[in-house]
Amino acid sequence: MQLLDGKACAQAYKSKIAQQVLAETSKGIRKPHLAAILVGNDGASETYIASKVKTCAELGFESTLLRFESKVTEAELLDAVNTFNSNASIDGILVQLPLPAHINNDTITLAIDPAKDVDGFHPENLGRMMLGLPSFIPATPKGIMMLLEHNGIRTSGMHAVVLGRSHIVGSPMSVLLARNAEPGNCTVTLCHSKTKNIEEILVQADLLVAALGKPEFVKAHMVKEGAVVVDVGITRVSDASNPKGYTLKGDVAFDEVSRKASWITPVPGGVGAMTIAALMQNTFEAWSRNTQI
Ligand code: GUN
Numbered sequence: 001m002q003l004l005d006g007k008a009c010a011q012a013y014k015s016k017i018a019q020q021v022l023a024e025t026s027k028g029i030r031k032p033h034l035a036a037i038l039v040g041n042d043g044a045s046e047t048y049i050a051s052k053v054k055t056c057a058e059l060g061f062e063s064t065l066l067r068f069e070s071k072v073t074e075a076e077l078l079d080a081v082n083t084f085n086s087n088a089s090i091d092g093i094l095v096q097l098p099l100p101a102h103i104n105n106d107t108i109t110l111a112i113d114p115a116k117d118v119d120g121f122h123p124e125n126l127g128r129m130m131l132g133l134p135s136f137i138p139a140t141p142k143g144i145m146m147l148l149e150h151n152g153i154r155t156s157g158m159h160a161v162v163l164g165r166s167h168i169v170g171s172p173m174s175v176l177l178a179r180n181a182e183p184g185n186c187t188v189t190l191c192h193s194k195t196k197n198i199e200e201i202l203v204q205a206d207l208l209v210a211a212l213g214k215p216e217f218v219k220a221h222m223v224k225e226g227a228v229v230v231d232v233g234i235t236r237v238s239d240a241s242n243p244k245g246y247t248l249k250g251d252v253a254f255d256e257v258s259r260k261a262s263w264i265t266p267v268p269g270g271v272g273a274m275t276i277a278a279l280m281q282n283t284f285e286a287w288s289r290n291t292q293i
Contacts, residue, residue, distance in 0.1 A: 002151075004230065004263045006143075006270040009150045010277035014059055017284050021060040024293050032287035033062040034092045034118065034279075035084045037077065039103070040070035044236060045096045052094075055276050061283065064090070070100045077103060078111050085113040091290055092118035092283035097168070115289075118282040121167065130175060136282050141173040143274030144209065144230055146281075148183040153228055153263060160186035161205035163198075163251070164212040169232055173209055215249035220256035229257055229264040232271045 025031055034056050038049045049065065056063035066080055077095070084093045093116045095108050109117075114124040120136035128135035137145075148155060160177045164170035170190060177186040186207060191198055202208065202222040210218050211232035223229065233251030250267030258264050265271055 001258045001261055002263050004147055004151060004228075004265040004270060006147055006265055006273040009147050010143075010273040012150065013146060013277040014055065014280060017280055018059045021284070024291070025060060029291050029293060030089065031060060031062045032092075032283050033064070033090050034094070034283045035064040035066070035087075035090045037066050037068070037080055037093075037095045039068045039072055039077070039096070039099055042098070044234075045098075049096050051276055052279065055280055059280055059284075061280070072100075072103070074103050074107060077108055081108065081111045085111075085116065088290075090116065091286040092116055092279075094119045094279070116286060118279060118286060120172070120282065126167075126172070129172065132179060132181075136286075137176070137278075138168055138172045139278040139282065140169045140211075140232060140271060140275045141176050142282070143276075143278035144173065144232075144271060145176055145183050146278060147230075147265070147271070147274050148228075151263065153183065155183040155207055155228075156185035158186045158206035158228075159189070159204055160207040160209065161189045161191060161202055163191050163202070163208070163210045163218070164232075165190055165192040166211065169211040170209075173211065177207070177209075210251035212251055214251055216251070216253040218252040218257060220253065220260055223257050223260050225260050226262045227260065229261040230271060231265050231267050234267055234272055 036049055038045060053063045053065055084090050093112050099105055109121045112122055114122045117125050117136055120138040125135040129137055162170050162174045174188045174190045177184060178188045189201055191201055199222050203224055205224060205227055207228045209230045213233055213235060215235045215237055229252055231250035231252040235249050236246040237249045239247040248268055
């Protein structure tokens with residue numbers, strides 16, 4: 001088994017971005033600028049946003065974080081998005097999900113200027129991705145493609161099984177893996193809560209991407225010998241013995257599955273690190289276009 005080390009891979013991508021940014025900013029070009037909106041006090045969202053803001057600083061980006069209480073109205077959020085849209089010094093905008101139930105996610109996503117939609121959730125970017133046109137690609141699936149490529153994992157001809165059909169991970173992942181490209185060129189099966197005989201399908205996977213948010217759902221008997229296993233899950237499970245009061249668990253039972261897998265991502269230190277690297281890459285690309293470097 002070889003570890004698909006997201007932390008090391010993310011570091012390689014981030015160093016390259018930081019070098020390129022430094023080369024341009026030292027000539028007087030303005031810094032890349034990511035603007036984020038966080039609503040409420042969800043612990044996991046707080047952690048993700050803090051990590052994004054910290055990474056911006058590490059790479060020489062500017063960042064703006066706008067926080068709202070969970071009782072914020074849709075109109076207030078739309079105002080904030082529009083202010084960011086019309087600010088020419090902002091390259092990328094993200095609204096951290098999930099949003100409170102009274103806010104319509106789609107209304108907010110549609111309001112973001114597609115040219116600044118570094119999460120790649122706007123229909124214009126998702127549509128362009130379907131067509132294989134240049135676009136912002138959602139950060140988690142993009143990060144997974146970067147991780148496979150960086151480690152020289154050739155996926156052509158593989159049967160890829162994606163567990164979970166979310167708009168953020170599973171659906172775009174299935175599109176990217178089926179593309180006529182390397183990594184890509186997979187035969188893709190997308191499994192979800194209504195899939196019958198899920199274990200029979202999983203055991204056929206040469207490449208398994210687990211993104212269903214059920215801690216340790218994937219057990220050794222569901223995995224083919226030599227499979228490449230990518231674990232997107234990162235659930236906080238109560239743990240009184242941990243000073244934080246929880247332990248992070250992936251969707252894959254790592255100890256037993258790692259004995260069968262050829263490659264496997266750890267949790268943490270796998271996909272999460274790559275998601276941030278991919279978001280930074282998207283923001284870097286937006287800035288390169290805006291500053292015409
Ligand atoms: N919540 C979980 N993943 C993501 C992501 O990639 N982007 C945003 N904006 N929110 C998320």
